[in-house]
Amino acid sequence: MAQKILLKDIDVPGIETFDVFRKQGGYSAVEKVLKTMSPEDVVEEVKKSGLRGRGGAGFPTGMKWSFLAKPEGVPRYLVCNADESEPGTFKDRYLMTKLPHVLIEGMIVASYALGANTSYIYVRGEMMPQIRILEKAIAEAKAAGFLGENILGSGYDLEIYVQPGGGAYICGEETALLESLEGKRGNPRIKPPFPAIAGLYGCPTVVNNVESIAATSWIVLNGGDEYAKIGIGRSTGTKLISASGNINKPGVYEIELGLPVEEFIYSDEYCGGIANGKRLKAVVAGGSSVPILPANLILRTVNGEPRLMSYESLADGGFASGTMLGSGGFIVMDEDACIVRNTWNFSRFYHHESCGQCSPCREGTGWMEKILHRIEYGHGKMSDIDLLWDVQRKIEGNTICPLGDAAAWPVASAIRHFRDEFEWHVNEPKAAMEGNYGLAHYADPLPVPAAPSELVK
């Protein structure tokens, strides 16, 4: 059995209540840090743990914390990013629904480490039920003396508030989130300055994902070194994976980083294989923004090594043959899935969610949606595929925030790996409207790479 850190007690009845959570040992991380550790000690442990941000970018959490500016007399803020809107990702919702106190405990530990006396949890507005759950958990923790003034007699004060969003994917981008929290449109800010210097209300701010914050309690209780022993290489610890699509057992799984992708898809402990006896065609491994890979490349790298669920292994081969762990939104497609349709669907998403500040993103996402719609509905020309490639190239790297890249990558990777499926749509529009391209060669074993000695010759 793999080690469970975040979801350890998920099946304990009543675990969403303070009393049961406390009986399971909850809030002992708060006792430990407030009574025996300095804020710097906490930052040090998190650094040692190797924990990397779970919101998508994978930036080391301890390092981010150590960058926080500490000017005299200026408040600092911790803002938890619970906007969770990346298609394919639903782990934060799961965690907040079932284990709200795991997040609140982590919020207290992290706020203490950063010296924040007011912290916010920005939850996407659609998650009204989760907002109520968190508000109740905060009230319970406060009644028990774990929040408010002079917590456990330590002299440390902290209030946590929950802020609803309004339905906008872009507010998951940290500077857009801060704008939104200030009561404005969610337009990402130009960086620098980074939030660590000028964030919420112009004050030093750390923005972290729900899962990153939740992991810190275990780290301070058990030590950063212990956390770093779990996982593989620079992918330390456990990760929540949201598994969806054409699998037998969709759901949220806590895995130890380094688990083979093949085991994750086919083992009964996780996805339980492809539904309805179908065959695997493609996977989007880290949420809609990361490159899609055909079955053969998601299971093995081009060097023939088994691909692992880790930051490094999923990225092996760069964008030519690899992808990214991202937020851990693992979308599985079977042989009946249409890659063109799915790519069009994602393009529509990014077009809808673009905030509109940068022309390449605002216009480019619209173009991509339109061209893909044309191809999907049987009106595409061969030159459209090249046009599509051209448009995505012109977005990538030319925008204020990474949404532009996130919109370009799914399109680029779909053309890179599934170009013949696009061409089939153009050449056989009628067949494409009525049926689908099927598995084709996408699961075929890759050619075995030449042995190094041959390459030298």
Place this chain on the structure above:
Amino acid sequence: MLAVKEIKFSEEMLKQVDEIIKRYPEGKEKSALLPVLHLAQAEFGWCSTEVMDQVASVLNIKPIEVYEVATFYTMFHVKPVGKYVLEVCRTGPCCLVGAEKIIKYLEDKLEIKEGETSADGLFTVKGVECLAACGTGPVLQIGPEYTFYEHLTTDSVDQLLEDLKGRKQ
């Protein structure tokens, strides 16, 4: 359509607004805008200009500051909607498990197109982007509580519509 209601924040609502404002540092009351818009929409059904003007006045900000925000975020209805807004996820993962069929079924059954309101004023069908429930799709949600309905089938949709029609208030 909607019963005509006087657009005015009640005492109770104003008390809630005061509580919300306390979450932010002094001078940063504008941060209350999204929570207060949610409060207003839950009470008045949609964010008409009158509603937005009220929100501006209770938060002591300019009406334009409310308009530009309400129109940015998809959850705020700036046009009249039916009594129940069925917000159905239309994004990739849900489509892999049949969301498009559910949307089509709702359109046919209610004799409307996505984005429209049924003739009896009860239902608006709105295709929305990923609701972070990809593991339990197809899904829809209904405000103002934003209750989730998961693993939708045509049968469960029939049942849901019947239940909603039967509700008193």
